[in-house]
Amino acid sequence: MGCLTDCLCCPLLFWPSIIGLAAYFLRKYMQGGQFTKQTDETGKVFIVTGANTGIGKETVLEIAKRGGTVYMACRDMNRCEKARKDIIQETNNQNIFSRELDLSSLESIRKFAAGFKKEQDKLHVLVNNAGVMHCPKTLTKDGFEMQLGVNHMGHFLLTHLLLDVLKKSAPSRIVNVSSLAHSHGSINTGDLNSEKSYSRIGAYSQSKLANVLFTRELAKRLEGTGVTTNSLHPGAVDTELSRNWKFLKHPLAQLLVKPLQWVLFKTPRNGAQTTLYAALDPALKEVSGLYFSDCKPKDVSAAAQDDKTGKFLWAESEKWTGVNAAKQD
Numbered sequence: 001m002g003c004l005t006d007c008l009c010c011p012l013l014f015w016p017s018i019i020g021l022a023a024y025f026l027r028k029y030m031q032g033g034q035f036t037k038q039t040d041e042t043g044k045v046f047i048v049t050g051a052n053t054g055i056g057k058e059t060v061l062e063i064a065k066r067g068g069t070v071y072m073a074c075r076d077m078n079r080c081e082k083a084r085k086d087i088i089q090e091t092n093n094q095n096i097f098s099r100e101l102d103l104s105s106l107e108s109i110r111k112f113a114a115g116f117k118k119e120q121d122k123l124h125v126l127v128n129n130a131g132v133m134h135c136p137k138t139l140t141k142d143g144f145e146m147q148l149g150v151n152h153m154g155h156f157l158l159t160h161l162l163l164d165v166l167k168k169s170a171p172s173r174i175v176n177v178s179s180l181a182h183s184h185g186s187i188n189t190g191d192l193n194s195e196k197s198y199s200r201i202g203a204y205s206q207s208k209l210a211n212v213l214f215t216r217e218l219a220k221r222l223e224g225t226g227v228t229t230n231s232l233h234p235g236a237v238d239t240e241l242s243r244n245w246k247f248l249k250h251p252l253a254q255l256l257v258k259p260l261q262w263v264l265f266k267t268p269r270n271g272a273q274t275t276l277y278a279a280l281d282p283a284l285k286e287v288s289g290l291y292f293s294d295c296k297p298k299d300v301s302a303a304a305q306d307d308k309t310g311k312f313l314w315a316e317s318e319k320w321t322g323v324n325a326a327k328q329d
């Protein structure tokens with residue numbers, strides 16, 4: 001006992017122990033809300049976009065454990081197939097499929113939706129998860145600014161192409177993975193495609209605000225159909241999302257940032273909890289148009305409650321993606 005007290009009183013051990021303990025408890029706290037309800041997803045069909053890594057992969061893994069049939073919709077088929085095999089090996093659920101979907105191409109989105117409908121006549125949950133963040137100015141194949149194009153426009157079209165099958169499968173859900181970044185964003189009505197000026201951060205925030213506005217407007221349009229839609233913030237999660245921050249790849253930056261990330265960021269598994277809550281919680285069967293964080297409802301920014309901007313974005317999104325034409329297909 002005396003020896004232990006001596007050791008702890010030694011400044012060389014005392015402070016590192018205190019800092020270590022504080023870091024451990026802070027990390028535990030930062031992992032956030034958990035979706036702990038047991039559900040059986042056997043017989044239900046899911047689509048998760050951007051499912052080969054990060055939050056998307058963990059979402060598929062948990063649904064697979066609960067018996068669901070999952071379509072992993074990814075742009076890189078090698079990475080998708082590898083993730084699919086990992087998930088099948090861990091869960092022994094053979095009903096996990098990888099299919100090609102590049103959200104930066106309207107043609108690819110149409111091809112994916114048509115292919116899915118040939119294979120399945122049911123869809124119970126669509127998880128619009130894929131995302132790009134803070135990339136240098138680039139355009140999608142159809143000329144849309146990449147972050148708005150992939151994060152919002154691509155998912156807007158995908159959702160519309162799958163609405164008929166979602167309605168047929170009701171009760172069904174659409175889950176849009178947004179971000180707290182929506183609260184710093186605004187919809188640039190005069191320059192939606194960032195042609196006059198481009199900011200990596202501004203374009204990401206705009207796209208994530210678009211996710212929330214889309215969810216709210218869609219919820220109104222889906223009233224009475226049995227299809228619900230909600231959006232969410234997964235938390236700050238240690239994934240590949242920051243891949244465009246090149247300075248983070250420098251060994252010195254890694255040395256500084258990695259310990260901070262370990263303490264302050266959620267693991268991908270914990271980052272998937274709010275998505276799982278929105279997708280699976282039986283208590284949310286009739287809840288629509290909300291925004292969640294840490295497995296509970298949370299208020300959105302004033303800009304995200306602006307119905308006029310929501311309608312403007314909807315009309316523009318229809319024009320850009322040709323959604324009305326799609327309805328006549």
Ligand SMILES: NC(=O)c1ccc[n+]([C@@H]2O[C@H](COP(=O)([O-])OP(=O)(O)OC[C@H]3O[C@@H](n4cnc5c(N)ncnc54)[C@H](OP(=O)(O)O)[C@@H]3O)[C@@H](O)[C@H]2O)c1
Binds near residue numbers: 054055056076129
């Ligand atoms: N991580 C966070 O702290 C955080 C915070 C708030 C919100 N979010 C949101 O959470 C979602 C998931 O992100 P994450 O953190 O899991 O990031 P991630 O690890 O980078 O995963 C993103 C996924 O999106 C896919 N993707 C990117 N562009 C695509 C395209 N054109 N077509 C199809 N798929 C595409 C990626 O595919 P590749 O692997 O082939 O690139 C990857 O599978 C995103 O919507 C993000 O905005 C994340």
